[in-house]
Amino acid sequence: MLGLLLARAGVDVVVLEKYQDFFRDFRGDTIHASTLQVLYELDLLKGFEELPQQPTRQISILTDDGMVPFGDFTHLPGRFQHISFVPQWDFLTFITEQARQYPSFTLLQRAEFTTLLVENGQVRGVRYRTPEGEQELLATLTVAADGRHSAVRRAAGLPQVEFGAPMDVLWFRVPREEGDPTSSFARLTPGRLFPMIDRRTYWQGAYTMPKGSFGELKASGIATLREELRQAMPFLSGRLDDALRSWDHVGFLEVRVDRLKRWHRPGLLCIGDAAHAMSPIAGVGINLAVQDAVAAANRLADPLRRAEVTERDLAAVQRRRMLPTRVTQAVQLTIQRNLISPLLEKRDSATVPRPMRVLFSVAPVRRWVSRFIAIGVRNEHVETPVATRVVRD
Numbered sequence: 001m002l003g004l005l006l007a008r009a010g011v012d013v014v015v016l017e018k019y020q021d022f023f024r025d026f027r028g029d030t031i032h033a034s035t036l037q038v039l040y041e042l043d044l045l046k047g048f049e050e051l052p053q054q055p056t057r058q059i060s061i062l063t064d065d066g067m068v069p070f071g072d073f074t075h076l077p078g079r080f081q082h083i084s085f086v087p088q089w090d091f092l093t094f095i096t097e098q099a100r101q102y103p104s105f106t107l108l109q110r111a112e113f114t115t116l117l118v119e120n121g122q123v124r125g126v127r128y129r130t131p132e133g134e135q136e137l138l139a140t141l142t143v144a145a146d147g148r149h150s151a152v153r154r155a156a157g158l159p160q161v162e163f164g165a166p167m168d169v170l171w172f173r174v175p176r177e178e179g180d181p182t183s184s185f186a187r188l189t190p191g192r193l194f195p196m197i198d199r200r201t202y203w204q205g206a207y208t209m210p211k212g213s214f215g216e217l218k219a220s221g222i223a224t225l226r227e228e229l230r231q232a233m234p235f236l237s238g239r240l241d242d243a244l245r246s247w248d249h250v251g252f253l254e255v256r257v258d259r260l261k262r263w264h265r266p267g268l269l270c271i272g273d274a275a276h277a278m279s280p281i282a283g284v285g286i287n288l289a290v291q292d293a294v295a296a297a298n299r300l301a302d303p304l305r306r307a308e309v310t311e312r313d314l315a316a317v318q319r320r321r322m323l324p325t326r327v328t329q330a331v332q333l334t335i336q337r338n339l340i341s342p343l344l345e346k347r348d349s350a351t352v353p354r355p356m357r358v359l360f361s362v363a364p365v366r367r368w369v370s371r372f373i374a375i376g377v378r379n380e381h382v383e384t385p386v387a388t389r390v391v392r393d
Contacts, residue, residue: 002296003107004095004098004105005293005301006104006297006300007104008385009297014106015096016112016126017108018111019109020109022092022093023089029085032284033078033080033081033083034290035286035290047098048086048091051091053086054198056073056183056184059185061188063188070369072370073374075370076374078375085197102387104387115127117136117138121265125137126142126152141309143270143296144156148277156265159260159261160258160259161259161260161261163333166336167211168210170206170209170251172207173249174236175203184196187232189231193343194208194232205229211255225250253280256277260276264314269300271289282332284328288321288328288376291378291380
């Protein structure tokens with residue numbers, strides 16, 4: 001997204017992608033209302049709506065006692081009253097295709113970062129590995145957008161604060177059939193939470209478990225996971241043997257919540273999970289990453305065109321995005337501490353705590369929760385200018 005915004009503003013941009021394509025299964029796929037607004041401001045909404053997706057207006061928690069509403073997006077302020085689940089490889093391909101319409105955008109695939117090029121304390125670019133060998137790329141600014149295990153961040157030596165998480169997550173997929181629930185939900189059972197994302201032809205499911213317990217589960221065999229899913233959601237029973245034949249059909253997500261004390265050093269800026277790894281709670285990490293990109297482009301497009309990016313410019317991006325990062329992580333940590341941890345420890349029953357039920361029954365509270373999920377804190381709007389497009393073959 002940052003590459004698109006900067007190329008659109010006439011800045012020369014090279015995006016390094018480690019792999020040949022964007023197909024990584026079991027990624028977060030939530031496109032929030034605030035991201036839809038960014039696409040609208042970029043005049044990309046029509047093309048985006050042609051992608052395979054599942055617009056969602058409500059999210060509930062399914063317990064043995066029935067559904068408990070968790071999010072209702074039909075009363076959101078602004079142009080969009082829903083979120084949408086879109087396969088991330090489709091979304092990234094779409095964004096890349098739009099960026100390639102600008103002559104200053106280049107995508108290099110199968111290009112793996114190896115180290116930073118540093119001169120007199122200033123980051124001057126990167127060294128990266130390709131099938132043809134090691135290459136170097138000089139740049140006015142290097143942006144780390146390589147996720148929670150950022151190799152660029154590690155090479156930069158930027159200090160971070162770890163907040164911890166009580167859970168890890170397994171991702172899996174199971175085909176949908178007639179008679180299944182009609183929208184995304186989260187199934188709550190004793191000691192487990194199973195978020196289930198409706199992908200039209202299949203369910204993308206998540207298995208939430210106590211942190212550090214995956215090794216024990218894996219040693220017990222894939223049949224243990226299938227049996228837990230059968231007990232939690234009997235409607236899946238006839239499909240699980242084929243869908244989950246081995247652990248090769250399961251993805252593991254190590255949940256981390258952290259953030260850098262300083263997102264930058266001369267010539268380098270971190271954004272998204274590279275700057276602040278988010279919990280998967282409410283799927284808001286993607287939203288914050290996109291908002292980081294918009295804020296960075298707004299502040300840095302002009303200095304980049306002049307090749308005069310200062311630490312003051314980079315610090316301004318961090319100041320702009322630190323408040324939403326702090327607030328969002330504080331909410332996630334509160335939910336982890338007061339809801340997720342007790343749920344994972346309580347193996348004899350599975351109910352949504354009464355105080356939470358009462359809170360969610362109050363319309364203003366439910367609307368605040370929905371707004372937090374779908375829009376977040378401090379929305380960014382596109383302020384960068386538009387350069388000339390060149391349609392490429």
